[in-house]
Amino acid sequence: MGQFNFVLITSLLLAFSTNIMKPCEAQLSSTFYDSRCPRATSIIRTSIRQAISRERRMAASLIRLHFHDCFVQGCDASILLDETSSIQSEKTAFPNRNSARGFEVIEAAKLAVERVCPGVVSCADILTLAAREASVAVSGPSWTVRLGRRDSTTASRSLANSDLPGPGSTLAQLISSFANKGLSERDMVALSGSHTLGQAQCFLFRTRIYGNGSDVDAGFASTRRRRCPQTIGTGDSNLAPLDLVTPNSFDNNYFKNLNQRKGLLQSDQILTTGTSATFVAEFSRNPRAFATAFANAMIKMGEIQPLVGTNGIIRRVCNAIN
Ligand code: HEM
Structure with a gap:
């Protein structure tokens, strides 16, 4: 083998190996669950549709829940976490207290999907899909949801108070x-x-x-x-x-x-x-x-600061960290 070929092959090998060694940059994708949990979107759709057919207003409440999640540390399901000694729940922030609704609907969709694919589908993705299904259920537009968000291990009541706009805003x-x-x-x-x-x-x-x-x-x-x-x-x-x-x-x-x-x-x-x-x-x-x-x-809005790749976790239930 000539010296030129040797150099070419080693540099190609080097380029190839550094490329496969490099952790591929994680990002959201519309096919994220296709291999991991092919039934995820249809299970979530059925669960959300049922809830909206029981109470039509739930469509509104789920769209708002997604908004109130995404504006506070990104779309990471932080709004769903209950108060603990280490978590200051967003549920009691002014924009949410006695106002945000639909928590039990997201929890029911999570339970349904956990039965089929435990530990795979994030609460943040369920919230995002729920908002899309809610729009479709009340004759609103549909859109393609990119998936792969992961769930936070933290919440922030103070960010919920500061980052969500109030009705008296200029x-x-x-x-x-x-x-x-x-x-x-x-x-x-x-x-x-x-x-x-x-x-x-x-x-x-x-x-x-x-x-x-x-x-x-x-x-x-x-x-x-x-x-x-x-x-x-x-x-x-x-x-x-x-x-x-x-x-x-x-x-x-x-x-x-x-x-x-x-x-x-x-x-x-x-x-x-x-x-x-x-x-x-x-x-x-x-x-x-x-x-x-x-x-x-x-x-x-659904793609504000998502946790992807190895950031965050997949919660087993949406209201608490594992
Ligand atoms: C522009 C700034 C916004 C302000 C100041 C605002 C404020 C409010 C307020 C004060 C309520 C009534 C809450 C209650 O009575 O308990 C409300 C309800 C609602 N908001 Fe907004 N909002 C804004 C933007 C948004 C956005 C961006 C979305 C969704 C993408 C949204 C979706 C909703 C929905 C669907 C309801 C009805 C919820 C239900 O019936 O359960 N809002 N909003």
């Missing part, structure tokens, strides 16, 4: 809290369109319906006042639909309501001001543009 605060998670203003408006589903409690929209601002329709405010008394501490948890027309199905009525100054939360109505107004106008005119923007933004 537009600038909303834009920056989403920008901090890599989401654009258009993503923020599209994702707020989740408020086409679900309910909110009186104490979270009282100021708006009793204020004398010009950004609220008078008839709408007076209707909402009937079940939301002005006195703090009375009827605080009475519910009103976030989309007054069709709270149980995914459509663009939420944006049409905003154009009529009938947004329930201050943080909804504020989207008709400043730079967000163009997106509200677009989505209220064009339901397909909304559905596409929503699906794309859900994919982006």
